[in-house]
Amino acid sequence: MNRKSDADFDAIALEVFRSRLQAVAEEGAVTIERTACSPTIAESRDCSCSVLDAAGDLIAGGGAVAHHFGACSHAVRCTLALHGTTISPGDVFIANDPHNGGGLHYMDVVVQRPIFRDGVLIAWVANSGHMIDVGGMTFGSWSPAATECFQEALRLPPVRLFRQGAEEQDIWAILRNNVRVPSLVEMDIRSLVAGCQVVHDKLSAMAEAIGAEVFTASVRSLRDIVSRELRRRIALLENGVYRLATWTEWGDERYRVPCALTVLDEKLVFDFEGAAPQCKHFFNSKPHVIQSIVTSDVTDVFTHDLPLSAAMFDAIEVRCPPGTVVNAEPPAPTASAHFDVALNASMAAHQCLMMAVAISGAQAPGQHLLSGPVAPSCMGLHTWAYNTATGGQDGWLMIEGAMAGGSAGHDRDGYDLFSFMVARKAIIESVDIESFESRYPALVLGKRPRAGAEGAGRYRAGAGCQMRYRPHKTASWTGVMLGMRERLPLPGFAGGLPGANTRFALHRANGQMEAVSGHADALTIRDDEWFEFRLGCGGGFGDPLEREADAVARDVRQSRISIAEAASVYGVVLDESEFLPDPEATPTCRKRMLNERLTRAQAATKPLTGHEPLVPPKRGQGRLLYPGVEHHAGIAYAVTSGAPLAVAPGAWTDGCPRLEEQREGGVVVCQYLDPITGTILIADVRLEGEPCTIEARPQHWIDSVNEPASSEAAYG
Incomplete structure (x- = not known):
């Protein structure tokens, strides 16, 4: 067959085809949510559904976690490389090892199914969801004490769960034998299989209706169209080199994560040359993880109206030098390959792009979405495990620990409890408190957006989550902390001040409060004690002394900041009875603060x-x-x-x-x-x-x- 160009397709028909693909991907994700048992997937929606072409290149993605899409593409390509011509209709594969065909990290297992039409492979569906446990040293499979990958989890290269429609009982038995909550994990994996089945049936019906050749040609045409539009937008950016460096923390240790963005005509190159050498901590990452997260986050800015597909990966190159924390080799531990280092890398890449957008003029794509750093690297996730009445072990991932505050934008304040100024869709949803308390032995004492003046600016950052809770109807919990940015805050943009740091604390029965390390392992809390986390946030946009006085007064009335912070950070003097700005004292205060800056500098x-x-x-x-x-x-x-x-x-x-x-x-x-x-x-x-x-x-x-x-x- 002669290859068709997009000019050979009716534009409306092609858009209908694209919309159907997107709807199928979303239906696959919804199937996962409705059939999973773990609240992490069923309520918080930590899952995804990726539709890919025969080579494993992304066509469309559904579900909440767009970071999965590129990683699922990597997983399918590894499956193709390993199993090649032995792949048959009805096969279903699973993988979870970032070093060998897996996705973002061990717990985000990837279930993959090929789709055939008339004996020809035309597409794949790859679903990923966070399993509450996949073995290893600690419940939840995050272990800060691990120094090599062999200690972390059951590591699966691409292997068959089903062979030509029949279950591979040996693989299922290995899975059940190596996880702490086998029935729950098995049901969640089966939810991924169910999502694959739905997508398989829907895409097969589409290919039958229009023919496999037209299906494949339509996919190519969509990729070409998106690629041309993406390159056109990149060409509107100012050529040059834009740099930002940050560090990943581990106690008093610092691991450099520098990014240099080169904009050259129709291509973006994000280079992490100079990254710290790989280490014995669990945040070592892999190139496919960095590429997936970086591409997802940066394209939110200037191609949010285009489908996140393989065309994005064609025009955006990510370079990760071997032997570093962004491209580690075995036996480096990688249980947190998608967090600390990877999220810092994405933040740096995002800010490099924001600089290019900011100076490229009104014609530049993304001008209306100009903002400070994406803030997932302020997260403070943590897991808790406890003994059940029957003597078994159970536990959960505290997903509210992902609800950091977003950076400010060029024309608006950042969002509370959400890490991005703009994203294609909500990433993670909070679990209802009553549902949480009914499912686990916990009592929530308080939950709110965190107060404080960090992230100040002409437009201020949003607030991260602040939550207090304790064991209830159980003697104790054992926890693992996954906190980031304990000391190094996110920067602001264009004169905005840095954001807040993430903090964990344990309140003892005697009234004493103990600070808890962001990578604490085997932390025990008794039922007469309570735990608190306060998440960080992104930075502000513009000098705080340029913020409208009425906006500062509103923040005080809403208990976001104090009267003293309004004066010391924003230079706004308020009437203490009605919390209204003093029209004479405020300009005087701001002028004095500007002069004092120059005097002290x-x-x-x-x-x-x-x-x-x-x-x-x-x-x-x-x-x-x-x-x-x-x-x-x-x-x-x-x-x-x-x-x-x-x-x-x-x-x-x-x-x-x-x-x-x-x-x-x-x-x-x-x-x-x-x-x-x-x-x-x-x-x-x-x-x-x-x-x-x-x-x-x-x-x-x-x-x-x-x-x-x-x-x-x-x-x-």
């Missing part, structure tokens, strides 16, 4: 001399280097004041006075100020002794070195 590293401040009408007409900073003829200026900062191709931050705040654990928050106004241009978060972690080097800034020097008259 350290001198610029390389103050630019010999250039006068830029004045209107030229000010504001240059090419952006970062929100609030522009350049004219190779000189960088602060947009608001016109203060000269640097000569191309130098770092404009070198021309800014700096306010440095030393925090615990060697963390430094450094505010780079406008030399004239005192406005915060960037609030960087880094380790002591490190340079600025944020850098935008668009090609027009580098090329401006060769531009003719302007006369002083041109600068007013």
Whole structure:
């Protein structure tokens, strides 16, 4: 058959075909939710359904967790490589080992089924869901004490659960023999099988109705269309290199995760060269995990209206150097391969893209969705296990620990209890308190959005979850903590302040409170004690002193911040009886705070001399280097004041006075100020002794070195 192009298809018919594919993927995910037994899947929706072509490339994804889609594609390709021509109709495969054909991590098992038409393989369905336990050292299979993958879980390469429609009883027996709650895990795996069956039947009917050749050609055409549109949008971004570095924490240890985004015409390349060497902690990751999460998160920004499909992976390259925490080799432990390091990598990649979007002008895709960092790396998940009345063991994953607060956007505050400013769909849903208490021996004492002024800005971050609860009708629990960003907060954007850190605490019966490490193992809590977690949040957007006074007053009335925080962080003086801004005292307070910043600040590293401040009408007409900073003829200026900062191709931050705040654990928050106004241009978060972690080097800034020097008259 001659390959058809999308021009050979009726546009309406092709859109109907795409919509049907998406509906089938969503129906597969709903089937999983309705047939699973674990609240993690049935109520919190920690599952997905991926529809893939015959080669394992993503066509459409359904369900809540888009991070699964690319990982499921990897799993199917590994199954094809291992089993090749022996794959038959009615086969169903399972895999869970990130080192060998698995998905995001051991507990996110991947169940896969090939779809044949007239004896020809035309598609796959791959479903993934979080199993409450898959063996290993601890209940839940997350073990901070593990130092190699052999200690962590039952590790399955791609093997058959069903062979030509018949169950492989030996594999099912191995599964049941190696998990702590075999009946629950078996039913959840069978829910994934049920979702595969639904998708198999629906796609088979579609292929029968239109013919296998037309089905396959339509899939190719959709991929081509999305690819062209994606590349068109990338071409609207400013070519250049955009960098952000962060660190993953383990107690007092720090593991560097740097990202450099190169925008070159119609392609994006995210390079993690310089990442820390792989280690003996469970957050080592794999390239397919990093690629899946990065691609999902960055395309939310400027292609949220396009289907997340293989076309995205064609235009977005992710480079993970071997032997590092983003590309570890066995026997490195990987139970948390999709969390700590991977989420930090995605956050850094997202912020690099946000810099490119911010400086690319009104025509750039995603301008209306411009925001600070995605905030899943502020999560504080944890698992609890307990002994049942019959002497067995049971437990749960506290999914509310995923409900961090989102960063602020360029025109709105961040969302409470949700890690993203924008996403294709809700990721994880909270479990109803009454349902939780009826299912497990627990009593909830309180649950609310966390208060505090962290993440302040012209627009502030949302709040993470704060929750208190204790054992009830059981003597004790044993817990494992999966907390992130205990000391290193997420940065803000365009002068916004960093977000809150994640905290765990145990309140003893004697009234004492003990801080709990974010990677504590085998933590015991008795029924006369209670546990509390307070999740972190993303950063603010813009200088807090630019926030509308009425918005600050509203935050006080809603008990988000105190009157004292309104004054000390936002410079808003409130009437203490009616909580209304004082129209005279507030401007005076803000002016004083700006002056105090400049008085307290350290001198610029390389103050630019010999250039006068830029004045209107030229000010504001240059090419952006970062929100609030522009350049004219190779000189960088602060947009608001016109203060000269640097000569191309130098770092404009070198021309800014700096306010440095030393925090615990060697963390430094450094505010780079406008030399004239005192406005915060960037609030960087880094380790002591490190340079600025944020850098935008668009090609027009580098090329401006060769531009003719302007006369002083041109600068007013």
